[in-house]
Amino acid sequence: MADVAAKAGVSRALVSIVFRDQPGASQETRERVLRVADEIGYRPDNAARLLARGRSRTLGVMFTVHQTFHSDLIAGIYPEAERLGYDVLLSAATESRGEGKAVEALLSHRCEAVILLGSDAEADYLDELAHRTVAVSVSRRVPQAHVDFVHSAEGKGVRQAMEHLVELGHRRILHIDGGRGPGSAERRRAYRAAMRRHGLESEARVLPGDHTEQSGIETGELLLSERERGLPLPTAVLAGNDRCAWGLLMSLTRAGVDVPRHMSVVGYDDSHLSHLMPIGLTTVRQDAALMAEHAVRFAVERLEGEGVEPREAVLEPKLVVRGTSGPVPEA
Missing domain, CATH: 1.10.260.40 (lambda repressor-like DNA-binding domains)
Structure with a gap:
């Protein structure tokens, strides 16, 4: 000047x-x-000007690389933050860079609040983080932690998917577990409850996995090896998320298994790539834009209103039927 x-x-x-x-x-x-x-x-230098006033007006966002649904959430976070007069700073968690390091980087850059996308942190860590800054957890609910939560009604989403498959005549419905991934425990419980409700408890089968393509690929290879030993394939699979479903589809397609004629596959998230595949993925939609809006508003309202108690936004999921689900194969 x-x-x-x-x-x-x-x-x-x-x-x-x-x-x-x-x-x-x-x-x-x-x-x-x-x-x-x-x-x-x-x-x-707007950043310097704000810091001189004791504010950065910056929201930090921790996300996981390769999680396509996180990209959809980030796309919704930016416009809502800008509307409320805040900037956004991103920090990624990778295989070699843990969530804690990603969060600390945001705090070192003077972010006033952190929005955690799909955090897998323990409750103690989240609670300690909440005493240091404003924190919002998106896609994962940890009741013991003193933070705000934004997530979809996982159980309702799974029930919609299971009703769809049962109505198509499927009985041998397998679930690929999402491991420690956000929402996985709720989805697993809802799957087992749905199988019991439809009198299919004896057919219930949960395979360990996670929210990656590799998990789906490995599940496909396991099922195909079982087929070679004379065991029947499941007629439908509810994957832990869309990425896992894509990996399963890759394994099945390479082996000549026709989806959905031989097997139906359902994912979870409805990330932006789900409808861009050669065969659109049937999946449960989480409203990424609305989840992002709630997360930003929760953070900003806590920053600008002393003593705001932790809140929880539970959003309605919706089954989106595309090309990977169809009637049960004829015997």
């Missing part, structure tokens, strides 16, 4: 008035100051 003032022939205080768009400078002076600033490439 001193450089702009010297070249424009005015005081630094007057330059500050112009940049803050405050009264006290003539139109001619304003135009001259702005022209000089443009000529020398000056840009106001």
Whole structure:
């Protein structure tokens, strides 16, 4: 600002008035100051200005690389944060960079709050984090932690998927578990409850897995090896999430198993890639945009309102039927 003032022939205080768009400078002076600033490439440092006031107005977002649903959530976080006057800073968790390190990076950059997408942290860590900053957990509910939660009604989503498969005549319905992935425990419980409700408890089977394509590939290879030993394939599979479902589809397609004629496959998330595949994936939609809006609002309202108690937003899921589910194969 001193450089702009010297070249424009005015005081630094007057330059500050112009940049803050405050009264006290003539139109001619304003135009001259702005022209000089443009000529020398000056840009106001908004971050420094906010920090000088004790605020960064920045929300940190921790996400996991390769989780496509997290991309959908981030796409919804930006516009809502901007609407409320906040910036967004991202920090990724990877195989070599844990969630804790990703969160600490956000705090070191003076983020006022952190939004955790699909956190797998223990309750003690989340509770400790909540005492240090404002925290919102998206897609995973940990009641013991003093943070806000935003998630879909996992059980309802699974019930919709199971009703769909049972109505199509399926009985041998297998579930690929999501391991420690967000929502996995609720989805597993809902699957078992649905099998009991439809009198299919003896057919229930849960295979261990996680929320990755590799998990689906390995499940497909296991089922195909069982077929070679004379065991029947399940007629339908409810995958832990869309990525797992894509991996399963890859294994089945390579082996010549026709989906859905020989086996139906259902995912969970309805991430943006689900409808771009050669055969659209039947899946349970989580409203990423609405989840993102709730997460940002929870963070901002807590930042701007002292003493706000932890809240929970539970959003309605919706089954989206596409090309990977069909009637049970004829015997």
